[in-house]
Amino acid sequence: MSFIHEAAIFLGAAIIAVTIFSKLGFGSVLGYLVAGVVIGPWCFGLITGVDNILHFAELGVVLLLFLIGLELQPSRLWVLRRSIFGMGLAQVLVTGVLLTIVAIALGLSIPTAIIVGLGLSLSSTAFVLQMLAEKKQLNTVHGRASFAILLFQDIAVIPLLALLPLLSVTDTPTNDTGVTQMVLTGVLAIIVLVVGGHYLLRPVFRLIASSGSHEIFTATSLMVVIGSTLLMEMAGLSMALGAFIAGVLLADSEYRHEIEVNIEPFKGLLLGLFFIAVGMSVNLGLLASQPLTILGLVVGLMAIKFIVLYGLARIFQLPPRCSRSLAFVLPQGGEFAFVLFTAAIGYQVLEQALADVLILVVSLSMAITPLLFVLNEKVLKPWLDGRTRPVFDRIDEPGAPIIIAGFGRVGQIIGRILRVKHIPFTAMEISAKQVDFVRKYGGKIYYGDASRIDLLRAADAGQAKIFVLAIDDEQASLRTAEVVKTHFPNLEIIARARNRHHAHLLRDLGVKIIFRETFLSSLNLAEEVLCGLGMPRPEVVETIEKFKAHDETALMKQHAVHHDETEYIQSVKDAAEELQELFEADIEAEGGEDIKQN
Numbered sequence: 001m002s003f004i005h006e007a008a009i010f011l012g013a014a015i016i017a018v019t020i021f022s023k024l025g026f027g028s029v030l031g032y033l034v035a036g037v038v039i040g041p042w043c044f045g046l047i048t049g050v051d052n053i054l055h056f057a058e059l060g061v062v063l064l065l066f067l068i069g070l071e072l073q074p075s076r077l078w079v080l081r082r083s084i085f086g087m088g089l090a091q092v093l094v095t096g097v098l099l100t101i102v103a104i105a106l107g108l109s110i111p112t113a114i115i116v117g118l119g120l121s122l123s124s125t126a127f128v129l130q131m132l133a134e135k136k137q138l139n140t141v142h143g144r145a146s147f148a149i150l151l152f153q154d155i156a157v158i159p160l161l162a163l164l165p166l167l168s169v170t171d172t173p174t175n176d177t178g179v180t181q182m183v184l185t186g187v188l189a190i191i192v193l194v195v196g197g198h199y200l201l202r203p204v205f206r207l208i209a210s211s212g213s214h215e216i217f218t219a220t221s222l223m224v225v226i227g228s229t230l231l232m233e234m235a236g237l238s239m240a241l242g243a244f245i246a247g248v249l250l251a252d253s254e255y256r257h258e259i260e261v262n263i264e265p266f267k268g269l270l271l272g273l274f275f276i277a278v279g280m281s282v283n284l285g286l287l288a289s290q291p292l293t294i295l296g297l298v299v300g301l302m303a304i305k306f307i308v309l310y311g312l313a314r315i316f317q318l319p320p321r322c323s324r325s326l327a328f329v330l331p332q333g334g335e336f337a338f339v340l341f342t343a344a345i346g347y348q349v350l351e352q353a354l355a356d357v358l359i360l361v362v363s364l365s366m367a368i369t370p371l372l373f374v375l376n377e378k379v380l381k382p383w384l385d386g387r388t389r390p391v392f393d394r395i396d397e398p399g400a401p402i403i404i405a406g407f408g409r410v411g412q413i414i415g416r417i418l419r420v421k422h423i424p425f426t427a428m429e430i431s432a433k434q435v436d437f438v439r440k441y442g443g444k445i446y447y448g449d450a451s452r453i454d455l456l457r458a459a460d461a462g463q464a465k466i467f468v469l470a471i472d473d474e475q476a477s478l479r480t481a482e483v484v485k486t487h488f489p490n491l492e493i494i495a496r497a498r499n500r501h502h503a504h505l506l507r508d509l510g511v512k513i514i515f516r517e518t519f520l521s522s523l524n525l526a527e528e529v530l531c532g533l534g535m536p537r538p539e540v541v542e543t544i545e546k547f548k549a550h551d552e553t554a555l556m557k558q559h560a561v562h563h564d565e566t567e568y569i570q571s572v573k574d575a576a577e578e579l580q581e582l583f584e585a586d587i588e589a590e591g592g593e594d595i596k597q598n
Contacts, residue, residue, distance in 0.1 A: 225263070
């Protein structure tokens, strides 16, 4: 089969499977895996050269680590040192020891059990980071913890590979000199990459950028990634680690964003190819012949890693919710287990038959991970978090004339102005994180849901003069406005609206004073733009005021028909035409005045 035919099969399978699984909410990773199983040797057999494809597709993992490195300035990486060398080290050691003990109990020799235990302690960098990126969870608490653990695991591949000669049962010399040489070579390679990259990368990119050739800049970006991985591979280290270091070295570069844009398409396609290749490598024949053994090993592996991860997360003071999420994204085996087990066969630490079983177990654990991720996100989170009723603050101080619901960007500015005028107010915020942030800077705020009648009564809403509705979430804002209007009809509401639609819905509830959060700032920006073009300031101010008055009038008219989409669209078009005619009439009038004066 020609390369073109194989490429067509890969792309067609990926498009169909990923589209279906993404629509079902399972994410692209599971789609790629299923596509690989379907076109692989154990299903339709459309493509059979799995090993070569998997080896080539590892470049996708390498590019992923490079892009992650680009997002991490050295200062941010230093902040993560406790998670990397604390939680990461603890995870590998604890999981590795437990799995080694289980392997010995199952009858494996001590050297084999050590490699099996430590190899299975590694998780999949590609799977986890891709899933977290898709769900925009890389910057969450459990996302950062997952990244730190995965980064340490990538670093841990170095000593694990160096450990193989010591455990070898062959007659190949494995003296201390050989092992020391391997370790020194690895350390030297990292030093060369860090020092060379620090002094060479920016000047090289500056020179290439000056040529003005976009294609050469892209080629240079790819060459940096491939060159760093080749250096690590020659030293016997993880290729992904080399790419990550190169990315970190360029994180503070002025070319970071352009490099990221150039690399992203290659990363996406190659990473998808890697997941397809993993799906193709699943040995369904071995699963059919030993189903209970294989499934038992998969469940045991993931259960042990889940328990260890959750326990360590709690020890390192992650909240229960974040600890659970961390345990659900990292219980699988990793792609570096393939590398370690393959190398172990060469040193006769591992037999081929056992390696086949372990690789199948790792592959199946990867395939199950997206399902566990969906289970946690769609089922367990809503159920467990719904059962956990937040303990809100008690409001036991005398009521204030002003109540502010929502103390984010908008609410805080209002509060600061009231404070300098010595006007007391009661501020409520439902986000515990925001409450902690405000309190850290000395702000007075209550943790509570402003839509709860008991909290409003405790804040003496019946005697308050103004209720400032500054809640960011649209549904929560509407719910709070409805409660206040129903139970405290005499309390005047001054509301923040995210957009026109939100403003219409608030007006439906009887709220009369509404400010769209970006409207006034947009008018101010437009004013400066017109002045920047050289227009006189008085003329610009007049234009802005006229536009503002027309827009507010149009908003009132559109509110009457906003429930009817057809009429609403027509109303918006009519308002745009009226605005244009208004300004054209002014121009004509000014022209007439000029004629009279001349």
